[in-house]
Amino acid sequence: MAVATLVVSLAVVFLTGLASLRFTLAEIETRADANLAVQTAVLERLLDKFRLLSPLLARGPETGRMVAGEGTEFDRNIVSVTAGMSGAEEIWLMDPGGRTLLSSRDNVPSGAIGGGSMIPDAFYQATQGQLGRELIPGTPEVPASYVFASPLRSGNELAGVLAVRVSLGDVEQAWALSKDPIVAVDGKGRVVVSNVPNWRNKGFASLDLTRNAADLTLLDRLALLLPTAGQRPVHMELAASLPVLGWQVRTFADVESARRQSGWAMLIALLVCVIAAGVLWLIAFRRRELDRQIRRDKAAALRLERRVKARTAELRTANRQLEQEVSERLQAEADLRQMQAELVQAAKLATLGRMSAALSHEYNQPLAAIRSDAEIAEMLIDRGRADEAKGNLTRIGGMVSRMAEIAKTLKGFTRKSGTDIKPVSLRQVVDEAMLLLQPQIKQTKVDLVIDLPEENLIVGGGRIRLEQVVINLLANALDAVSTEAQPTVCLTLEQVGGKAVMSVRDNGTGISEDVLPQIFDPFFTTKDVGAGLGLGLSIAYKIVHDFSGSLSADNHEDGGAVFTMSLPLADETLLAAE
Numbered sequence: 001m002a003v004a005t006l007v008v009s010l011a012v013v014f015l016t017g018l019a020s021l022r023f024t025l026a027e028i029e030t031r032a033d034a035n036l037a038v039q040t041a042v043l044e045r046l047l048d049k050f051r052l053l054s055p056l057l058a059r060g061p062e063t064g065r066m067v068a069g070e071g072t073e074f075d076r077n078i079v080s081v082t083a084g085m086s087g088a089e090e091i092w093l094m095d096p097g098g099r100t101l102l103s104s105r106d107n108v109p110s111g112a113i114g115g116g117s118m119i120p121d122a123f124y125q126a127t128q129g130q131l132g133r134e135l136i137p138g139t140p141e142v143p144a145s146y147v148f149a150s151p152l153r154s155g156n157e158l159a160g161v162l163a164v165r166v167s168l169g170d171v172e173q174a175w176a177l178s179k180d181p182i183v184a185v186d187g188k189g190r191v192v193v194s195n196v197p198n199w200r201n202k203g204f205a206s207l208d209l210t211r212n213a214a215d216l217t218l219l220d221r222l223a224l225l226l227p228t229a230g231q232r233p234v235h236m237e238l239a240a241s242l243p244v245l246g247w248q249v250r251t252f253a254d255v256e257s258a259r260r261q262s263g264w265a266m267l268i269a270l271l272v273c274v275i276a277a278g279v280l281w282l283i284a285f286r287r288r289e290l291d292r293q294i295r296r297d298k299a300a301a302l303r304l305e306r307r308v309k310a311r312t313a314e315l316r317t318a319n320r321q322l323e324q325e326v327s328e329r330l331q332a333e334a335d336l337r338q339m340q341a342e343l344v345q346a347a348k349l350a351t352l353g354r355m356s357a358a359l360s361h362e363y364n365q366p367l368a369a370i371r372s373d374a375e376i377a378e379m380l381i382d383r384g385r386a387d388e389a390k391g392n393l394t395r396i397g398g399m400v401s402r403m404a405e406i407a408k409t410l411k412g413f414t415r416k417s418g419t420d421i422k423p424v425s426l427r428q429v430v431d432e433a434m435l436l437l438q439p440q441i442k443q444t445k446v447d448l449v450i451d452l453p454e455e456n457l458i459v460g461g462g463r464i465r466l467e468q469v470v471i472n473l474l475a476n477a478l479d480a481v482s483t484e485a486q487p488t489v490c491l492t493l494e495q496v497g498g499k500a501v502m503s504v505r506d507n508g509t510g511i512s513e514d515v516l517p518q519i520f521d522p523f524f525t526t527k528d529v530g531a532g533l534g535l536g537l538s539i540a541y542k543i544v545h546d547f548s549g550s551l552s553a554d555n556h557e558d559g560g561a562v563f564t565m566s567l568p569l570a571d572e573t574l575l576a577a578e
């Protein structure tokens, strides 16, 4: 990816460079071409002008006179003026032998230098009746001259030769304005005119010229685009020919500017490439990020799905287990209920058994006594001793009333749970119970401690029935302490939270562990036959529960039994109703 981008960028940069080079080179060529045409025209015009001057002068009448040997100071003046006005460097006359007769220059004596020997070719051509031409090569210091020579005729005779020398320095001055080197090369390959003075009169081939841009191969062009140090500058050579003279004018346009421009173009292309690569990279990066995000999301979703599945499976298993457990529980509950029913049945039967035993005992004894008493009374009456039978009858009456008493107790147990709940003062209940128990208390000489609170505790219930509970608890306590040396019974009443709590404690032997669970069962008793029916605590328990209270039995840590009765205090509505 990076390599491809690099290769493409390089290709783009170099292609841009090459294209730019092509355009700028073409531009330079056009410009140099125009310049060359102008500069060539300058040279051409100059030579054209003087080409006509020598024949013109040769035909003039004054010239004839001069040739005839009548040369005077006046003639010299004419020549000088002509030279000065035309701009020719020098005009001179030669005799057919080649000796100078007259020169526009002051310092040239007659017959001296500058004669035909100086311009052998032109002189010869002129003697042949043609327009002679010859170049006088220049030096680095002196520009070259061009000479036109025309024959002077006197009738058909050759009278002499007139030569006009033109300095090419003017052309060089005009060319000097051009920044590119320009040279005129003659047919022999020698530099004739140049705006580089050092090149004058040198062989064109020997010039220290840089390479021609026109000859560059593609590789050379590529090398041109590289900013290598020491790279030789390259020029663009353009040529125009002067057919009359057989010369060629050449110019060497500098292509450095093209190089520079191409360099800039490449730089811009490089920048564009860098930016494009950056943008591409950014897009690729974003895409990769996006892909990664999508993959991550997918993975997360998959993980979640898997977890949900696992969780669902777990839940299903748990559900199944739960269902199983529920069914097991239901089964256990059913079993329990079954067992409970059986137990209740057994308890009922046991209670019934205990009741039958107690009742049959309670009733059989007096019934047997009543029967024997009745028999005795009958016997006595038969024998006419009715008075004696009276005692038996009285005993029978006593036993019947005892049996009625037992029946009455049983009735209390069967009484329906009370619905008439009224506010009851516990203080009153305790006082009345004490009053009713007074004969027994006196008999036993027990130390009875009553601890009642300042405030009157009011509970909801029935006064008579609550009295029955208190009497029962106290009676049991009195029974339990009957054999003690220092019999003590404590009754305390207090308020605990929203409840009235009454406890009856004695210092008897307490309740044995195996008796404790069944102490509230009906007909359960540890007392001798005839001493107790075993109904007192069970009735008390029933009464307290009817009034939403609770009754519990326990052993005190210091010995003796503690019975605790707890009843909710009467609320506002109940008190207001009263």
Ligand code: ADP
Residues within 6 Å of the ligand: 476, 477, 478, 480, 506, 508, 509, 510, 511, 515, 519, 524, 525, 526, 527, 531, 532, 533, 534, 535, 536, 537, 538, 561
């Ligand atoms: P009963 O008094 O006719 O036996 P209860 O229901 O009143 O019937 O009492 C049942 C049994 O609870 C008693 O036989 C006795 O064994 C036991 N009991 C009751 N109160 C006390 C107490 N204060 N101390 C020891 N045992 C008690």
